[in-house]
Amino acid sequence: MHNWLKNNITVIFLAFISFQAQANPSPKAYDLAKYGIHPNTGKNSSPTINQAIQKVVAEAGKNTPIIIKFKKGRYDFHAEGALQKVYYISNHDQDNPKTVGIALEQYQNITIDGQGSDFIFHGRMLPISLVENNNLTLKNIHIDFERPQICQVKILENDVAAGIITYQTAPWVTYTIQDSTFYNTGEGWEMRPTAGIAFEEKTKHIVYNSSDIAVGTTHVSEISKGIIRAYKWKNPKLIPGTIVAMRSWHRPNPGIFVHKGKDIHLENIRIHYAEGMGLLAQLTDNIYLNKFQVALRSKNDPRYFTAQADATHFSGCKGVIVSNNGLYENMMDDAINIHGTYLKVIQKLDNKTILARYMHEQSYGFDWGYTGDSVQFIQSKTMELWDHKNHIQSIEVLRKKDSDPIQDFKIVFTNPLDEYIDPTQLDIGIENLTWTPKVTFKNNTVRNNRARGALFSTPQTTVVENNLFDHTSGTAILLCGDSNGWYETGTCRDITIRNNTFINALTNMFQFTNAVISIYPEIPDLKNQKKYFHSGIKIENNDFYTFDKPVLYAKSVDGIIFNNNKIKTNTQYPAFHWNKKEILFERVINAQINNNTINGKPLMYPYH
CATH class of the missing domain: 2.40.30 (Elongation Factor Tu (Ef-tu); domain 3)
Known part of the structure; x- marks a missing residue:
């Protein structure tokens, strides 16, 4: 190669690197102490922190990549002087307005770094809301309340x-x-x-x-x-x-609320108490949790509880949901629950138009779909899906005044509806398939909690691996689906559960706790069901340590693999479960059960 050519290539390469550096500058760091925000003062931070963050963003220029850092220490937040926001939050009480400690709304390319600080809240508050942000990172923060409602x-x-x-x-x-x-x-x-x-x-x-x-x-x-x-x-x-x-059963606020976000990162966040979920995310495209915890402060923490409900909960999200290296313990419900929401079809106006409604009192007030979204219909009593899918041509919110919560919709579809989609003859739900996420739940620990471990209800690829489920009280993993009560969608089509360890689940009876892994869609009329709800389920290379019989229960599944799993029994508790079989199926076809052992010996299935 001629020297002049080499030199020109070098110049072009260096110019490209320089251009890239200018196009993607390193984020500039801002210290909130320089804006009057100091830790360990005992003063109420509610009126000042939001103003300081807004000032930093204004100085930097909107959408400029920045890092806002807190000096490590304790920051107290009281209701007095806090922001008042109208938020409708899925699976929570729809009481408004919410009293919010920190509200980050419509920011881009911003990182908030607490550097290990304690954010201590007083009274009844929503600690942190993240609304309509793009590429936002929240990290190194501990959220707690001085006096929990539990x-x-x-x-x-x-x-x-x-x-x-x-x-x-x-x-x-x-x-x-x-x-x-x-x-x-x-x-x-x-x-x-x-x-x-x-x-x-x-x-x-x-x-x-x-x-x-x-x-x-x-x-x-x-x-x-x-x-x-x-x-x-x-x-x-x-x-x-x-x-x-x-x-009580009151759940007004999560610890962190994420709404209509895109590329949201939560890193090394520890929530020690919330009066609702630890985290509730809805209508968000890509959310990443790394070392996210809903947990006690330490082994010596005098408290025995964390969140009032689920540790994490995702409603109507898309893209990807990733939870890696998390700790979820002593909460009053599940570690993670991922689902969409069925609307109920109320009226069919013509062959392309319906009226539909959010049905559960804790699951309304926010968008359900957008033009172009893919949808499908389901018969609620048998949980059978119509084969054909459709798309939204237009969707209109129906309400008397703009301040009323979103609950009813008029939806026009691109293609004619099946003639049997008739709400005068059947209870019918409608599911938004566009707003369904891929899921990775990996290297997490779930322990000492009420109800269940992990719930997954998405047709997208889901991988659950290398997790520890330790004394989850009820079922460790639940695959559900319900168009009759909570109206939480939907079918699992491609889920892999592998290399997990389960220790003494099922010490208590809660809903849907038929086995350590319970595949339990709510189907009021199972005997008349002709199709199958779930499919594509692979359960492989897991270790089950159990004092009782039931390991796997499945209902309405076409295609399930249960291979190379090891079951070891113990006598830590007396066996008491009504289900006396390691594997129990109802309406299951195309099952592969191979190379499983119990106490080192082959697990015999089918039973003779």
Whole structure:
């Protein structure tokens, strides 16, 4: 090669590198301390932090890549001076407005780095909202509340014969007793717990075969400060030393709310308490969780609970959902739940037009679909899908005034509808297929939580691998689908569950807990179902450690593989489950069950 050619190539290459560097400049870092935001002051940060972030973005220029850093320490947030926002949040109480600590809205190319700071919230608040952001990263933040709405108590005495239990409130709990009724109190709120979850004192496992329990908050008296006697609380399983998380079913706010985002990254975030989900993301395209935790502060944390509901929950998202290296423990519901939402068809106006509605009271108020989206219909009673798909030509929100929540839609489709799609004859749901995500759930730990471990309801490729499910209380993995109650879509078509470890699931009975892995769509009329709901399920190379029988339950599946799994039994708890079979199928075809062992010996299936 001639020298002049070499030299010209070198010049062109260097010019290209220089152009790339100018086109993708390194983000400029901003220290919030220079804007008057300092940790460990005890002052209310609610009125100041949002203003400081807005000032930084304005100085940098909108959409300029920037990193905003907090000096490590504690920042306190109170309701006074906080933002008031109208947010309709899937699977939460639709009470508005929400009191928001930090609201990041319509930002691009921005990173918020807490550098390990504690964000401590007071009262009833939504800690952080991320709304309509593009390429946003939130990292190195601990979210907690000074006084959680879950009331923790320790059983001191239990006179089972008399039905009298004496308990002690945890040191951080404040309360009042009115007309012999116990109320948990905090900054700006008061509530009477109506249910509870009991934990073993030493292990922090949920007490075996206890599930949701009644709690002694009526007919009580105060014996001394923090010592309460309940005169009509009878439960022989609450031995002295048992810790009870007394709670209500209220779930107003997640710890982090993500709405209509694109390329959202949550890194090394730790949520220690939220009065709803730890994280709720909806209508978001690509969301990545790395070292995301809904967890206790440490093994020595005096608390036994974290979130009031799911650790993470994703509703109507698309692109990819990735959870790597997470820790989800002691929450009051599932570690992860991924689904869309069926609308119910209310009226068919013509062969291309319908009226449809969000049905569940906690699942409305936000967009459902857009022009061009792919959809399909389902018969709710048999959960059978119509073969043909369609596309949205137009979608119109129907409401009396703009301030009303979004609940009803007029939808026009590009192609004529099947004549049997007739809501006067059948209950019919409609699913948006465009807003369904691919999923990776990898290297996570799920433990000591109420209800279930992980729920997946998406037709896109889903991989669940190298996770530890340790004492999940109910089913460890659930594949569901429901067009009758919560109206949560939908079918799984390509899911791989491999190289996971399951330790003593099913110590308690909750919904859909038919086995360690439970494939359980809600089908009111299974006997008349002709098609199958789920398909493409592969369960391979997993280790099951269990004290009871059921390992795999499946209903309405065409195509399931259960190969090379190892089951080892123990006697940590007495077996009690109604299901006495390792594998139990209802309406399942094309199953492959090979090379599985139980205590080192071949697992025989089918049974003879």
